[in-house]
Amino acid sequence: MCRLFAFVSPVTASARGELGAEGMESLLSLARLHGDGWGRAAVRAPGDAPIVTRSAISAAEDPDFDVALATPCRAAVVHLRWATAGLPVNIRNAHPFEADGIAFAHNGTIKPRDTLQGLLSADSVAALQGTTDSEMYFALIRERVAAGEPLPEAAAHVAHTLRELFPLASLNALIIDAEHLVVVHASATSILTEHDLARLAPVAELLPDEHNEDYFALRIRETADGTVMVGSTGVAGPDWEPLPAESVIAIRLDDRRRSTIGISSLLAARS
Numbered sequence: 001m002c003r004l005f006a007f008v009s010p011v012t013a014s015a016r017g018e019l020g021a022e023g024m025e026s027l028l029s030l031a032r033l034h035g036d037g038w039g040r041a042a043v044r045a046p047g048d049a050p051i052v053t054r055s056a057i058s059a060a061e062d063p064d065f066d067v068a069l070a071t072p073c074r075a076a077v078v079h080l081r082w083a084t085a086g087l088p089v090n091i092r093n094a095h096p097f098e099a100d101g102i103a104f105a106h107n108g109t110i111k112p113r114d115t116l117q118g119l120l121s122a123d124s125v126a127a128l129q130g131t132t133d134s135e136m137y138f139a140l141i142r143e144r145v146a147a148g149e150p151l152p153e154a155a156a157h158v159a160h161t162l163r164e165l166f167p168l169a170s171l172n173a174l175i176i177d178a179e180h181l182v183v184v185h186a187s188a189t190s191i192l193t194e195h196d197l198a199r200l201a202p203v204a205e206l207l208p209d210e211h212n213e214d215y216f217a218l219r220i221r222e223t224a225d226g227t228v229m230v231g232s233t234g235v236a237g238p239d240w241e242p243l244p245a246e247s248v249i250a251i252r253l254d255d256r257r258r259s260t261i262g263i264s265s266l267l268a269a270r271s
Contacts, residue, residue, distance in 0.1 A: 002095065002107040003030050003080040004218070005235045006174045008181050008251050009227040015040065015076045016069040018229055023237075024069075027080070030234050031060040034080035037094040038065055041103030041176050042073035046253040050077075050103040050176050054094040075181055075253050077174045079105035084133070092130035097138045099127075102151065102177045104141070106134035107216065107232060108170025108190060110162065119161070137162065141175065151175065152182050152250035156261040159186050159248060163263060170216050174230065181251045183230050185243040186263055187216035218243045228256050 005027065007018045016024060031038070035058035041050040059065040059080055069078065079095040087093060096103040110116050110133040117125060117136055124139040137158070144154035159171050163186060171186035217233045219240035228251055231240065243249060246263040 002082055002105070003027070003034050003232045003235055004105060004107050004172065004174050005078040005229070005231045006076060006176070006181055006183070007227055007229045008075040008253055008256050010225060010256065012072045012074060013227065014070050014072055015042075015078050016066070018227060019069075019235075023235065027078075027235060028060050031058050031080050034082040035060060036083040036089045037081040037091075038062065039079045039081075039094050039096045039105065040068045040071075040076055041096040041098065041105070042068075042071055042076040043176060043178065043253060044073050046074060047178050049101040049178055050096075050098065052096055052098040052103050054091060054096070056089055056091045056094055075176060077103060077105050077176050077181070079174075084109045087132055090130070093132050093135075095134060096174075096176075097129075097135050099138075100142055100145065102138075102142065102145070102175060104134075104138040105174045106137055107172040108187065109133060110137060110166050110169045110171070115165065116162075119165075137171070137173070138175075151177055151180055152248060152259065152261065155182050155184055156248040156263060159184050160263050163246070172216060172218055172232075179253055181228075181230075181253065183218065183220075183243065183249040183251070185218045185249070186246050188245045190216045220249075222256075226256055228258075 037056040038059040039054040041052045043050050053068045055062050083089050095105040113133045116133050120139055140158045141154050170190035173184040175182040214233055219236035220243050221229045221240040248261045250259045
């Protein structure tokens, strides 16, 4: 379980600047719970591959976190990790994962992992660096991209496949390459487990007020200058707009144009 934030700007900016002082304070308060590492993927200019920085240290304790979020870029994805029970906290399991010019960050748990791994090609299994279901999810998307499918469509088709097999999983993800920020908002039936709620309870009063209203929700905001921001509950402000449920939104990095693919429509087309 994790927290997500991303932005696409018409000019050079930074994650820290787009969040502002209040947003940074909320993000660092969230790191008290989501303290199993952090990561950032930044695109300096449209057409450039994302540059990824990752850490297995809590963002609240790592001075490199502030440096990374202050780095100038045109678009970025930020991830705070709350490790799934049983998965180790180490750099190989930190998000965003990066390969083939694509960076990927996930908020959710896909179980059982053996079933998920069974969907991968032998080459993809051999290339795994860590032990997370999230990295396997990313590998499935890359397989479709390697076969010639555009990134937004690849993400949508993988989400639709996983939704059929794992109906309770949160598939929420932020994916960025040289051309697009892709937002997978697929968590309509997901809930926190009893184990998650037990871990949350001791720090609940330290988190933003809206954090628990809908843990898996993703929201979007467009500012007056055309910057588009996406954030998890607790990162996004209460006045941000909810994203459509069970959908994939692609935001072009060059002009911030958006397109939406409904995962449910793919399911209906297949049935």
